[in-house]
Amino acid sequence: MYSFHSLKTMYPYAAPMLALAASEIVLAQDRAALRFKTDGSFKLSIFEDLHFGEAEDLDWGPKQDLYGQKVMNAVLDHEDQQLVVLNGDLITGENTYLHNSTDYVNEIVKPLIERNRVWASTYGNHDSDFNLSRSNILAREQTWPNSLTRQDVDTPTSGVSNYYLPVYSADKRKRCPELILWMFDSRGGHFYQQLDDEGNRVGQPSWVDQTVVDWFQVTKSKLRKQYGKDIPSLGFVHIPVSAMLAYQQSQGPQPHYEPGINDDVPLDQQKQDTPFMEALLDTPGMMALFSGHDHGNDWGFRWNSQLPGMNLTGNGLCLFFSRHSSYGGYGTWTRGSRQILVTEESLQTLSFETWNRLETGEISGRIMVDESYGHTYYPRVNDTHTSLDDSPLEPQ
Known part of the structure; x- marks a missing residue:
């Protein structure tokens, strides 16, 4: 030590x-590799759209960040997770200064460090701007020993936060991972320190790049060859795929069968993501993909049909939004964090449990994602709101 x-x-x-x-x-x-607990369980908590760093020169900006930490503390006090996923838009890059833009990473991870939690990040569209670099966020994250975030694809167009994490059994005699966690960078925002001929910021594409799709296909084939089987997996990406928009605009989430709030209509999706979606559907054992970006949505659905306007047919892959987790960014929906609970037993049937833990301490939208998902009746999720003036969190 x-x-x-x-x-x-x-x-x-x-x-x-x-x-x-x-x-x-x-x-x-x-630290030992990520492992299931001795009771055979593994839990993740997702913090989504934290948006630290807004209006640091005004009273309300730092207050938002403080209350974002309070949301994280409330969730961490209620849930005993083995991994925290920071799933994009950690920082609002367009509001930060060049000299301190990545200092906000320290504020974000403070609740995790205090509890000795490990975390892994994907980056979102607000994590790239003229004064904020994805690569610099990664470098700052990696100054913290409990960060598992890394860059496995390094090309000019790939983005940064593309990598995977294996999760092993508590039984250390088992060499094959029980679960693979795939992290993808959907990019977006603006390129760091770049202006066009007219002095405007230069936009970055907002979808998972083909170089990352190629890496994903090659890497999962290598894992299959190495371990002799397809390993169950979960995926994380900030901007949702187009299938979520197609579903929202056709059938739409059913409140008692796919519970969640659905207030961002139409949702904003990745723009050229057919190759990425094809690769996801071509991944045996891929159970679900989790996204954020649209702060007013936290529903999910099982993609098992050809949706209107799409030439792809779903194979049962589940697509979920996570709950907006901070007071930064737009919207006043009650903040929270999506939880994912998998067990070594449930992986035999590619099933898991998920719910949102709210800043109030309440549980929202708890469901079992198994073969009955989409047909089982659940209570409707309450569409509630809070603000800095009436936050349920204790003032400092």
Whole structure:
């Protein structure tokens, strides 16, 4: 184990907060691989659209960030997870300054460091702008030893947060992962420090790039060859795929069978994502893909048909939104965090349980995602709202 002073030397950006958890931090290389608990369970918590860094020079900007931390604390106090996923739009890049744009990473991960949680990120459209670089966010994340975020595809067009994480059984004699977590970068926003001939920021495409699709296809084939089977998996990407828009505009989520709020209509989706969707459908064992981006939606559905306007036919892949998790970004829907609970037993039938833990401590939209999903009757999700003035969270 490293000393506090050696940690400060190795991770200089982390130094201001190391004192909070110097006795708790476990370096990634000293931490065991992600594993199911001895009871056979593995739980993830998703924090979506945190949007730290808005209006730092005004009173309400820092207050939003403070209450974003409070949402995270409320969720972390109620849920005992083995991994936290920060699923895009960590920072509102268009509001940040060049000299401190990635400092907000320290604020975001503070509740995780204090509890010695490990996390993994994808990046969203607001994580790229003239004063904010995805690569710099990654570099800042990696100063923290509990970050599992990395870059496995490094091309000029691929984005940054494309990688996978294996999750192993608690039984260390088992060498094959029980679960694979795929992280994808849907890009978007604006290129870092680039202006066109007229002095305008240069836009970045807002979909998973073909180079990433190619990497995904090759990597999952290598895993299949290495372990002799298709391993159950879950995927995470910030901007939802076009199938979600097609479903919303046709049948739409059914409140008692696919419970969730559906207030962002029409939702904003990836723009040229047919190759990505084809690759997802061509992945045996891929159970679900989780997205955010549209703050007023937290529903999901099982894609098992050809949706209007699409030439792809779903094979049962589930697509879910996660709950907006912070006071940054637009909207006043009650904040929360999607939870995912898988067990080694449930993986035999490619099923899992999911729900949203709200900032109030309440559970919203708890469902079992198995072969009956879409046919089982559930209570309707309440469409509730809060603001900084009437937040259920305790003031500081």
